[in-house]
Amino acid sequence: MTGSVLWYSSRATGAVSLVLFTAVMVFGIATTGRAGSRVLPRAAVLRLHRTLSLLAVTFLTVHIVTAIVDGYVDLSFWDVVVPFRSGFDPLWVGLATVAFDLMLAIGLTSVLRRFISPGWWRAVHLTSYAMWPLALAHGWGVAGGDGRTTWMLLVDVACVGAVLIALVLWRLRGDLHHDPAARRAGAARHRNESDMLR
Amino acid sequence: MSALNSQHTEYRRMRRRVRLLTAGVAGFAGVTAAAVTIAIAGAAAADQERTTADQPAASTNSGNGAAVAPSKPNQQWANGPTLNPAPRPQSGRGRAHSSSGAS
Numbered sequence: 001m002t003g004s005v006l007w008y009s010s011r012a013t014g015a016v017s018l019v020l021f022t023a024v025m026v027f028g029i030a031t032t033g034r035a036g037s038r039v040l041p042r043a044a045v046l047r048l049h050r051t052l053s054l055l056a057v058t059f060l061t062v063h064i065v066t067a068i069v070d071g072y073v074d075l076s077f078w079d080v081v082v083p084f085r086s087g088f089d090p091l092w093v094g095l096a097t098v099a100f101d102l103m104l105a106i107g108l109t110s111v112l113r114r115f116i117s118p119g120w121w122r123a124v125h126l127t128s129y130a131m132w133p134l135a136l137a138h139g140w141g142v143a144g145g146d147g148r149t150t151w152m153l154l155v156d157v158a159c160v161g162a163v164l165i166a167l168v169l170w171r172l173r174g175d176l177h178h179d180p181a182a183r184r185a186g187a188a189r190h191r192n193e194s195d196m197l198r
Numbered sequence: 199m200s201a202l203n204s205q206h207t208e209y210r211r212m213r214r215r216v217r218l219l220t221a222g223v224a225g226f227a228g229v230t231a232a233a234v235t236i237a238i239a240g241a242a243a244a245d246q247e248r249t250t251a252d253q254p255a256a257s258t259n260s261g262n263g264a265a266v267a268p269s270k271p272n273q274q275w276a277n278g279p280t281l282n283p284a285p286r287p288q289s290g291r292g293r294a295h296s297s298s299g300a301s
Contacts, residue, residue: 004243012238016231023227040219041212047220055228059235146242 006070011145013063015152018139020056022159024049025132026166028125033170034177034186042177057107064100073144089143096138102131118189132163 027049036042068075074087081101084094109116109124136156140147147153170176175183 004246005239008239008242009235011242012235015238016235019234020227020231041216043212044216044219044223047216048223051220051224052227055224055231059231146238 006066007072010063010066010070013059013066014139015146015155017056017059017063018135018159019155020052020059021132021135022162024053024056025128025163027052028128029163029166030170033173034175034182035170036176053107057103060100060103089141092138092142095134096142099131099134099138102127102134106131136160 027045030036031042031046031049034042036045064080067073068077068080073089075093076086079086079093079097081097081104083097083101084090086093086097105124106128109121113121136159139145139152140156145152147156175186177183177186
């Protein structure tokens with residue numbers, strides 16, 4: 001058991017990371033739709049999106065480092081950033097690598113947001129819609145994990161459901177700001193950002 | 199002037215509330231995530247120990263025995279990823295040896 005602690009930790013933190021990134025996605029979608037309530041104001045939604053993303057990155061780091069340091073599967077630190085080259089399960093690990101690279105891009109552009117145009121920041125941030133399904137697929141497909149167990153499949157279904165509900169409630173319905181003037185200003189800003197990207 | 203003060207007080211109260219709310223929710227999420235991680239890892243380890251106890255012979259085969267894993271398992275892949283195309287291990291049964299992906 002003691003020799004396997006890293007391996008079990010890696011598997012467990014992988015599952016928890018998926019749930020945390022799902023929460024980050026949900027709060028991100030709610031932020032985009034400017035959703036908020038008396039109980040959970042918009043400012044709190046945005047702060048939760050940021051804080052939970054840090055928490056998710058922490059668990060993801062533990063997931064990656066323990067998998068590599070454990071040494072049982074053939075992974076190196078290069079496999080974390082260069083996709084589809086790992087000796088172990090290259091396809092499914094490669095999907096996670098692509099997801100990790102997208103996450104790096106999203107994180108870096110968010111840290112450097114004041115130095116780049118809002119349009120570019122938004123464009124990079126939209127890749128999170130690719131990052132999250134890739135991470136989900138990695139968890140489902142990678143060998144030796146819990147991806148095909150009943151409880152993990154239930155977690156996957158719950159995560160997909162949460163994101164779909166958030167998309168329907170807050171993204172597809174457009175700007176939910178209660179003030180019409182703020183909604184018009186938001187729409188104008190969005191148009192400007194789109195023009196800057198052309 | 200008093201209206202400005204009132205607005206400022208309201209803003210500070212709101213900001214404090216948002217910070218407390220965020221810290222509370224994020225803290226709860228962090229503690230829960232850590233607890234769930236420990237629970238999942240513990241359950242997987244217990245399941246592995248049961249498997250090893252029930253099937254001591256099988257546990258020495260590749261793909262089934264975390265508790266009796268070879269000391270340097272990566273030697274199996276030293277010359278490439280396809281040297282040990284063992285079947286995908288059953289979920290929750292221990293470590294992965296397969297380099298051939300899910301089947």
